[in-house]
Amino acid sequence: MIVRQTPNALKIFFTLRGSIIPKIYPQILLIALLSTLITIVQHWIPNSFPYYGTATFTLLGVALSLFLGFRNNASYQRWWEARMLWGQLVYDSRSLTRQVLSFIDEKDEPRQQVQQNIIYLNIAFAHAVRHRLRGTEPWQDIERFVDPIHHDRMRQAKNVPDYIMRLMGKQLGDIRRQGLVSEQVIQNMDERLTSMTIVLAACERILNTPLPFAYMLLVHRTTYLYCIMLPFGLVASLGWATPLICAVIAYTFFGLDALSEELEEPFGLAANQLPLTALSRTIEINLREALGETNIPPDITPIDGYLP
Incomplete structure (x- = not known):
């Protein structure tokens, strides 16, 4: 994702990072070359292309603008919904951690281990969701937060975040059976797990349901x-x-078309897609800091204005 920048009036014309130009310059060159060829023919052979008036092209341009505007709105709505879902995941993760640390007594080591297990599984869930949405291997990021006895079954799971969520549910069940917290607190914690599950399902819906191909x-x-x-x-x-x-007209129309394609899939690594790596790292830092750990990773900072 490109972080907010305020380039001056001159620099904005030459900014390529985050611009759609690298994707559409072949189409722009094609139209420019075709236009040049037609202009040369018209110059050497006058009246080769008679004057048709601009009304027809104006009407077609308006109709095309409406189509592109509708598609851009639909794509941006998907992008914004995805960002809201990840904001909800950050909120739920912090809330669950606060409840675990506030209501589970940490006087003895076994209860401290219970706190750490749930919070570590929460961190693993955030990383696993990111990797599932991007189709990447999650093991390096999540196995260090999951008990080794679960690694084999976790690697066999078709939906790794859902498997981790089930482990978190079992942890809550153990807490309830041991009577470590009240029934009301267990219910509140389970509501946080339910909300995180909804976030996963909603992100999968966005990922697996693109805009209709016929419209594109x-x-x-x-x-x-x-x-x-x-x-x-x-x-x-x-x-x-x-x-x-x-x-210039080709840049406008091809640019809107390409930009809507990029926003339609908000979970990738393109310049204008969501910074899921930074968001999942934020969750990890917040939760490990809440545990009192000091050896935590640094925040992910933008590189050349790009936040992964």
């Missing part, structure tokens, strides 16, 4: 057709300015 295909085709047809209709009135104007 319609927007792609319409964008290409419009930008390819545009120089034929403008060359008679704009002349040598046609390549520049068409390139």
Whole structure:
């Protein structure tokens, strides 16, 4: 994710990190070259492309803008919902940790171990959710927080975060049977686990339910057709300015199309996708600090304005 920047008026024209230009420059070059070729033909052979007027292209441009606007709104809604879900996960993790440390008496070592087990499983859950959403191997981040007796079964689990959540549920069951806290406190803790489970399920819904392919295909085709047809209709009135104007319009439409694709999948590693690594590291730092540990990892800081 690109962190908030305030570039000056000159720098903003040359900023590439976080820009969509690296993804769409082939399309822009294609339209610019096509427009240049059509302009040359029109210059050497006048009236090769008669003047059609701009009304038709204006109407097509408005219609395409509506399509792209709707798709961008839908993509941004998915991105923002994903960010809200991860904010909920941070809230639930801190709340569960506070309840565990506040209501489980830590006078003896076994109860301190119970506190650590639940909090460590909470950390492992956050890392496991990130790796599941990104399709990466989670073992290096989570096995150090899970008891080794569970490693084999955890590696065989098809849904690792859900397996860790079941381990947390069993820990609460053991706490209840041992009478370490009251029934009301157990219920409150279980509500936190339920909320974390909802976060996992909602993130999986976003991941596994993209925008309808037919709609995406319609927007792609319409964008290409419009930008390819545009120089034929403008060359008679704009002349040598046609390549520049068409390139700017292509940048606008192809850029909106590509940006909506990037926001549609909010859990990846692209520049404008969510910083899940930083968020899961924040949860780990907060929870280990609450346990009183001092050997905790540092915050993840942006590198060249990019936060992973």
